[in-house]
Amino acid sequence: xxxxxxxxxxxxxxxxxxxxxxxxxxxxxxxxxxxxxxxxxxxxxxxxxxxxxxxxxxxxxxxxxxxxxxxxxxxxxxxxxxxxxxxxxxxxxxxxxxxxxxxxxxxxxxxxxxxxxxxxxxxxxxxxxxxxxxxxxxxxxxxxxxxxxxxxxxxxxxxxxxxxxxxxxxxxxxxxxxxxxxxxxxxxxxxxxxxxxxxxxxxxxxxxxxxxxxxxxxxxxxxxxxxxxxxxxxxxxxxxxxxxxxxxxxxxxxxxxxxxxxxxxxxxxxxxxxxxxxxxxxxxxxxxxxxxxxxxxxxxxxxxxxxxxxxxxxxxxxxxxxxxxxxxxxxxxxxxxxxxxxxxxxxxxxxxxxxxxxxxxxxxxxx
Numbered sequence: 564x565x566x567x568x569x570x571x572x573x574x575x576x577x578x579x580x581x582x583x584x585x586x587x588x589x590x591x592x593x594x595x596x597x598x599x600x601x602x603x604x605x606x607x608x609x610x611x612x613x614x615x616x617x618x619x620x621x622x623x624x625x626x627x628x629x630x631x632x633x634x635x636x637x638x639x640x641x642x643x644x645x646x647x648x649x650x651x652x653x654x655x656x657x658x659x660x661x662x663x664x665x666x667x668x669x670x671x672x673x674x675x676x677x678x679x680x681x682x683x684x685x686x687x688x689x690x691x692x693x694x695x696x697x698x699x700x701x702x703x704x705x706x707x708x709x710x711x712x713x714x715x716x717x718x719x720x721x722x723x724x725x726x727x728x729x730x731x732x733x734x735x736x737x738x739x740x741x742x743x744x745x746x747x748x749x750x751x752x753x754x755x756x757x758x759x760x761x762x763x764x765x766x767x768x769x770x771x772x773x774x775x776x777x778x779x780x781x782x783x784x785x786x787x788x789x790x791x792x793x794x795x796x797x798x799x800x801x802x803x804x805x806x807x808x809x810x811x812x813x814x815x816x817x818x819x820x821x822x823x824x825x826x827x828x829x830x831x832x833x834x835x836x837x838x839x840x841x842x843x844x845x846x847x848x849x850x851x852x853x854x855x856x857x858x859x860x861x862x863x864x865x866x867x868x869x870x871x872x873x874x875x876x877x878x879x880x881x882x883x884x885x886x887x888x889x890x891x892x893x894x895x896x897x898x899x900x901x902x903x904x905x906x907x908x909x910x911x912x913x914x915x916x917x918x919x920x921x922x923x924x925x926x927x928x929x930x
Contacts, residue, residue: 766795
């Protein structure tokens, strides 16, 4: 597999320059360009949030434009933004008529894709899942094309590993995001809005399009319905990982009736909803009380900002596993398998169990 050189990464330095050809980097080609001459990249997958844009504009006004946007010189004396769409819009918000940019006259499609996507995926927060999924797909396709052009083998595992290394994630998590691209638009939007959890969306992505539309229809009958991870996994299993279409009778058995349907989580998780999350036949016992304790604990962690609402929902879906033989071990194992939560693992365990024997310092978990 072709190598991607990331050896120059240090601290919080921008990833923008990692894919710039060295001969162009040396020219330090910084130019003040009229903002009207700057065009958005048609391959840009990332939307711009108004509130965060205002924060960025305030930062630029105080500290200046620390990292100039990277642009590509185009015919007609136009410039296409490769990296820095938010910085350009922030300057526009400040009513600036010119923006200091780093101009590239020669850059291939591969480098352009990397410069556009890698910094966003690594440093930006609160990116919708659908946008991440498309960006990861663009990177994977660029890597596969480059490898084919150079006559190299480009296995999916190698590509996933290299993407994971670039964005400081895991191969499993990158694979999950790529799976989301198989969802119909309605279900993908529900994942973005957190009506359906990320992991449930991944499981639903294995269904054939007709069955995904069946799920959309079932959800549209009640705006408060959601698809739990348990139901999504049952549907995935019934479809033989997407190899077979699920018949109406099987769908009716898996998808709950109106009275049984899982509802969107309320602000305070009730004892009844926790009991429903336990394995069938579980009696109200110490396990039930433990599940209630976990539920209240997760709610308090979300209110303290340690985990997000989506993370709380995903964790709650795994209560039935966590309350079996060894709660802490089960929770730790599941958390560590979900990379976006792994940094909070020691703090979560400490808050719940009261133990102080952690492998990481508390300051690291709260950074």
